[in-house]
Structure formats: structure tokens, C-alpha cells
Amino acid sequence: MIPCLRVQVSFVVLSQGANVVVGSLEPFGKMFQHAFNVQGVVPNNEAIVSMALVQFGTSTALIMFFGMLVNILIARFTKLKHIFLTGHHTLYMACMLAVIFSVSGFTGTGLIIVGSLTLGAIMSLSPFMLQGFMRHMTGSDSIGLGHFGGFGYFLSGKIGEIIGKNSKEIISTEDTDFPKGLSFLRDSTVAIGLTMMVIYLIVAIVAGGEYVASEYPDAGNHILFALMKGAQFAAGVYVILSGVRLILNEILPAFKGISEKLVPNSIPALDCPIVFTMAPNAVLIGFFSSFVGGILSLIIMGLMGTTMILPGVVPHFFCGATAGVFGNAKGGRKGAIIGAFIHGILISFLPLFLMPVLGELGFANSTFSDADFTIAGIFFGILGSNLGRIGVIVGLAAVYLGIFIYSAMKKEKAIN
Numbered sequence: 001m002i003p004c005l006r007v008q009v010s011f012v013v014l015s016q017g018a019n020v021v022v023g024s025l026e027p028f029g030k031m032f033q034h035a036f037n038v039q040g041v042v043p044n045n046e047a048i049v050s051m052a053l054v055q056f057g058t059s060t061a062l063i064m065f066f067g068m069l070v071n072i073l074i075a076r077f078t079k080l081k082h083i084f085l086t087g088h089h090t091l092y093m094a095c096m097l098a099v100i101f102s103v104s105g106f107t108g109t110g111l112i113i114v115g116s117l118t119l120g121a122i123m124s125l126s127p128f129m130l131q132g133f134m135r136h137m138t139g140s141d142s143i144g145l146g147h148f149g150g151f152g153y154f155l156s157g158k159i160g161e162i163i164g165k166n167s168k169e170i171i172s173t174e175d176t177d178f179p180k181g182l183s184f185l186r187d188s189t190v191a192i193g194l195t196m197m198v199i200y201l202i203v204a205i206v207a208g209g210e211y212v213a214s215e216y217p218d219a220g221n222h223i224l225f226a227l228m229k230g231a232q233f234a235a236g237v238y239v240i241l242s243g244v245r246l247i248l249n250e251i252l253p254a255f256k257g258i259s260e261k262l263v264p265n266s267i268p269a270l271d272c273p274i275v276f277t278m279a280p281n282a283v284l285i286g287f288f289s290s291f292v293g294g295i296l297s298l299i300i301m302g303l304m305g306t307t308m309i310l311p312g313v314v315p316h317f318f319c320g321a322t323a324g325v326f327g328n329a330k331g332g333r334k335g336a337i338i339g340a341f342i343h344g345i346l347i348s349f350l351p352l353f354l355m356p357v358l359g360e361l362g363f364a365n366s367t368f369s370d371a372d373f374t375i376a377g378i379f380f381g382i383l384g385s386n387l388g389r390i391g392v393i394v395g396l397a398a399v400y401l402g403i404f405i406y407s408a409m410k411k412e413k414a415i416n
Helices: 004-037 047-077 087-103 108-137 150-165 180-186 186-205 207-216 221-263 270-277 280-304 311-363 369-409
Strands: 082-084 267-270
Touching: 004 207, 004 270, 004 311, 047 082, 047 087, 047 108, 047 186, 047 267, 082 108, 082 180, 087 369, 108 150, 108 186, 108 267, 108 270, 108 311, 108 369, 150 311, 150 369, 180 207, 186 207, 186 221, 186 280, 207 221, 207 270, 221 270, 270 311, 280 311, 311 369
Parallel strands: 082 267
Antiparallel strands: none
């Protein structure tokens, strides 16, 4: 009972830290759009899901429930041993699949079956493809990453790996040498707080005091408002890191006991902040690099005359930071910067290609953001729009055939 309570408290700490970060970034996004006069679609999972649940709430709930069971069955009977434990992302993916498959012509029981099988497969495959990098960073297979930005992190990690192979010396983001007078910057909380204060301050000044006062009447002076939001961001990151440490201390022993009885050799796949403690400097570097990639993508879309996908600050922080950690794993600072930058471009253009297959939701002012959402949506959406339900079923069958072939061939180890 006590260990379960500790695990629950750990997740509460983590989620509250994430809420603090999101709360500090929301005004930043609005001020950025006003300051630089840009309008367009903002990729945000929470926003698009809140709209979709009005019509697809029941289907989403059933797909989520049965998809989790499918994930457990895959872990029990195949070599893909991850149990996906990030509940809110499971909900978002279930919702997107309900939308995509409804547009493809599935209804009722057929929609639930196809959606659940697809969700379970994605919940198993996403952490599976990242496990090589997780093993490199942790030294074991005791933990996995359960977050549907997996393809973006994998791409960033591979870019870092290529950079590392072609570099004579790999300097990690955590090995930065500061001058004696700046030694206080070794404290990641201080470094993150000061950096975000400066960035927030620039955007607030460009946006103007009148805009800040009209949007946030209780904010007071816009300069102080910017400084406080920068400090709030750093505080949120600090709480997240504390929550991660609590989770690692509590959930791994508890999960080991469960896995030995239900799913032997299973691996818990946890939310993306679980890697933040592995390279705190890469978190900030990844965020900024990914955001710059988003800004460059916005400029390119403007020149091309397409729908403008605005850089969503929340996905660029959580996903970009994680991409920075993966890029740093084998590529050091260069890997973190370049890997996260390419990731920023990826999560800017993929939502653009996803919008046409979302049906009526494709005309909304928001869309799904993270890489796995968009790739899965585009893949099954194109199959459905061109080949109908048969195309979706064939595509899903091919995914499971790949899982079973791998499991049959891989007899010695659960993860390659």
C-alpha cells in the first residue's frame, strides 16, 4: 500500500511540474504571435482532443481501454516488452485514431477493434524503437520512454550518432566549461531561469506593455511579468526533475514485482520528462533548437503559401527537450543542437500533412503535434482515403506481421 501511494505521489509531483511549465509557456506563445504578427494553426494535442471528444468521446474511451489490453498482450506474447504507462498520451492517440478511422468509414464495433489493435501496436512499437538509446543512457533495460514523439527522438538520436561517429571528440552538453565568474551557471535551475527570463523579457518588450496589460490585467508591469514567468518556467522544470527522481526510486521496484507475475521481463515506458535528469543542459538546448526549427519552418511555409503551422511552445519544449537529450546521448552538444533543430522542422511540417486526413477537424485552428501522432495519422489516413477500410486493415495486418516475424526470429534477447 505504501509503495503504491509513493508512486502516485511521484506522478502527481511530475504532473504538477508539467502544469507549471505549461502555465508559464501559454502567455509566451500569445505574446510571440502578437509581437511578430503571425497567424495560423497551432499544433496542440490538448486543444484538438478537447474538440474531438465532443463527437468521439465514447469511441475514444473504448479504444483506450482495449488498446491498453492489447499492449499488455503484445508484451506478454512477443519480444516487444514495453508496457506504455503515459496515460494522457494513450488518451490522445485513442482519440486521433477514432477520428482517422471514422473518416475512413469504420463505425461501431469495427471502429473499436481496429482502433484498439492500432493503439496497442503503437504503444509497443514507439518505446521499442527508442530502447537502444535508453539503454545507452541508463546502462540497462530497466526503463523505457513512453511518449508519442518517439520517431522524432529516434531521428534526433540517429543524427547524434552520425555526428558522434564523424567527430574526433564528443563534448556532452553537461561538460560545458564555465569561466570562474559564471560558475553559478553549472546549476541547471539557475541557467534555465536566467535564460528564460531574458527570452521572455525580449518578447514582452516587443509585444508591448499595453498588450500584456490588456491580455493579463492582473500581471502588473510587463517587465516584471516577463521575469516572473521566466522564473516560473525554471521552477516547473525543477519540480519535474524532482518528480522524475521520485518515480525512478519508487516505480521500478514496484513494477518489477508486477512484471514477474504478469508479463515476465516487461519494461515500464514512462513520460518524456523521465530523461530530463540525464542531461539537464540538453533540455534547454533542445527546446531552443527545436523552436528555431519551428520558426524556420514557419518562414518556409509563408514563402510557399501553405497553411501556416505556428511553433507551439509546449510541444517544442517537451518534445524538443527530449530530442536534445537523445541527440546528446551519442553526439554531444552538436548532436543535441542539430538533432533537436531537425526535430523542430519535423514536427512543424508533419502536422501540415496530417490536417487533410482529419476530416472536419482538419479545418480547426489546431492539430496534433508530436511525431508519432502525425505519422500514424498520415499513414492510416492515406490508406483509408485511397483504399478505404480494406487498405487500413491490410496496413494494420502488415504492422502485426512485422511484430510476429521479429518475435519469431529474436529468441535470445527481448530488445536488440
